């Protein structure tokens with residue numbers, strides 16, 4: 198029997214050059230570097246240059262992942278860009294990335310929005326498409342310019358987010374039980390109002406008044422998101438482990454969505470997995486939404502934290518509220 202496993206052939210990431218520290222933020226809004234660090238674990242974040250958009254960052258991360266995979270743009274026949282901040286509302290930023298990279302016109306290219314769970318949603322989607330045998334090499338990217346949709350006057354949100362991109366190249370393997378061995382996706386659609394942008398969509402198209410009121414910026418009920426995030430990540434992780442008859446101590450590394458260190462610590466406690474088996478880089482990036490998991494994955498691989506035969510657990514939650522987990526055997 199021929200197996201079609203979907204394996205990760207390469208990873209890459211990109212962060213804009215400009216670093217904004219908590220000290221710098223405390224000069225423009227009513228906050229303190231200590232408050233931000235103790236409540237979130239964030240020390241600094243990368244912010245794009247004015248002429249830099251999501252597709253530009255996605256292209257850089259994708260180039261690094263292709264180089265790592267020793268493949269060319271011409272080899273890609275599927276591109277999924279997970280983002281909630283596409284360059285334009287129309288068309289999909291994936292098509293801009295395709296063009297800039299020189300990916301052939303026979304490749305399927307689309308954006309996917311599952312907010313901060315977007316990368317895991319895209320990974321599961323691409324993995325199923327690869328396993329179907331109809332696609333050979335996929336580029337899955339998470340890229341976000343959150344600095345464009347946060348209200349820099351709202352101290353309850355602006356201190357938490359950053360910009361960046363991460364990417365993986367996927368391919369087929371005839372070996373069974375390797376690569377993306379499973380995923381669990383879900384959503385609490387009754388909680389759309391916990392994290393959303395009120396105006397500028399088809400329900401309430403932008404008007405001069407809505408823009409003056411700042412209703413095109415992200416609004417968040419932080420405390421409620423926090424509680425649901427811990428529950429969703431714990432459940433998503435437990436479900437996938439159970440489905441695959443794995444114990445928590447068989448997971449060599451957890452790559453969680455990087456939103457808040459206290460959320461990650463609570464999840465670690467519930468799952469009874471020590472914090473030294475969680476990869477954490479949110480102190481340097483803040484929350485980069487769908488870019489956070491692939492950036493962390495790329496860093497962890499390059500830091501030697503992932504070895505042949507290891508099982509890595511990815512787990513995330515995001516606006517929607519969406520959640521997702523995935524298991525990768527290397």
Ligand code: COA
Nearest residue numbers: 228229232236313352353356419420422423456457514515
């Ligand atoms: N600087 C200083 N004080 C701030 C502040 C800031 N940047 N932001 C909020 N505060 C104040 C609040 O106004 C509040 O003041 P009050 O008690 O006088 O009303 C106080 O700090 C405590 O706020 P609270 O919301 O209770 O803090 P918290 O411990 O819940 O932490 C978050 C706030 C946002 C850090 C936390 O709730 C969180 O991380 N939630 C999840 C958010 C998330 O992950 N979103 C992304 C989803 S993908």
